[in-house]
Amino acid sequence: MDLQLAGKVALVTGGSVGIGKATALQLSQEGVGVAICARTRETLEAAANEISQQTGGRVLPVPTDTTVPEQVNAMVQTTVDAFGRLDILVNNAGRPGGQATGPLSEVSDEDAMEDITFKFMTYLRSSRAAAEHMKRQGFGRIINVGGLAGRNVGTIAGARNLAITHLTKNLSVELGQYGITANVVHPGGTRTERTAGLVAAEAQKRGISEAEAEKQMYGDTAIRRIVDAEEVGYVITFLASPLSVSVTGEVIAAGGGSGRALYI
Numbered sequence: 001m002d003l004q005l006a007g008k009v010a011l012v013t014g015g016s017v018g019i020g021k022a023t024a025l026q027l028s029q030e031g032v033g034v035a036i037c038a039r040t041r042e043t044l045e046a047a048a049n050e051i052s053q054q055t056g057g058r059v060l061p062v063p064t065d066t067t068v069p070e071q072v073n074a075m076v077q078t079t080v081d082a083f084g085r086l087d088i089l090v091n092n093a094g095r096p097g098g099q100a101t102g103p104l105s106e107v108s109d110e111d112a113m114e115d116i117t118f119k120f121m122t123y124l125r126s127s128r129a130a131a132e133h134m135k136r137q138g139f140g141r142i143i144n145v146g147g148l149a150g151r152n153v154g155t156i157a158g159a160r161n162l163a164i165t166h167l168t169k170n171l172s173v174e175l176g177q178y179g180i181t182a183n184v185v186h187p188g189g190t191r192t193e194r195t196a197g198l199v200a201a202e203a204q205k206r207g208i209s210e211a212e213a214e215k216q217m218y219g220d221t222a223i224r225r226i227v228d229a230e231e232v233g234y235v236i237t238f239l240a241s242p243l244s245v246s247v248t249g250e251v252i253a254a255g256g257g258s259g260r261a262l263y264i
Contacts, residue, residue: 188255222257
């Protein structure tokens with residue numbers, strides 16, 4: 001299937017590792033010019049070079065701290081200046097798991113506010129800046145990467161993903177008339193650069209093999225395994241395409257069938 005993405009331009013925040021990097025790779029393979037942003041210049045430039053070498057496409061590293069409004073605006077403008085347009089925004093920057101992960105008695109105001117600042121506010125700022133360019137073009141795709149913690153109790157940090165869902169629905173309603181869609185992708189447990197270390201630590205703690213530890217940590221899904229970052233990237237790439245026009249304001253879980261609740 002031709003996703004009709006060749007010649008489009010995408011900006012992927014948190015694009016140097018994990019789901020962001022995997023998504024940038026998928027988009028580049030489809031002929032998309034890609035800008036990736038993250039705070040650490042060395043990691044970001046290495047990721048851009050790696051993706052470009054694999055795909056032959058142009059991948060622009062844009063070092064950015066998305067918690068700083070001025071840097072977010074500059075990130076979007078730099079992308080437009082370099083490529084001449086901006087068609088796709090993938091909001092992915094944020095601390096995996098969040099900060100407010102302990103019991104109520106241990107959650108500080110600072111941790112709770114950091115969850116909002118590092119994820120919800122950065123998504124809001126990036127969307128606001130990108131939408132103005134997309135509106136002039138009459139086309140745009142905004143994909144916000146949340147997390148299945150937003151569908152489950154257990155950590156207060158999950159509230160940030162609920163906020164992202166609300167933001168996304170508002171974006172879809174307000175921007176739909178300009179040919180812009182907005183959707184949320186909720187990953188669950190996902191294999192990234194961090195996974196091997198987490199599994200090894202859990203295996204040592206429990207005195208079991210790493211294979212058994214991974215099964216216990218991530219095997220409670222319909223597919224009975226952890227989802228790879230590139231598999232989340234496939235979902236995001238489709239939503240970034242013109243072919244996804246009928247899907248907007250929706251929340252799509254990409255956790256391999258994690259959980260047993262029914263959503264209708």
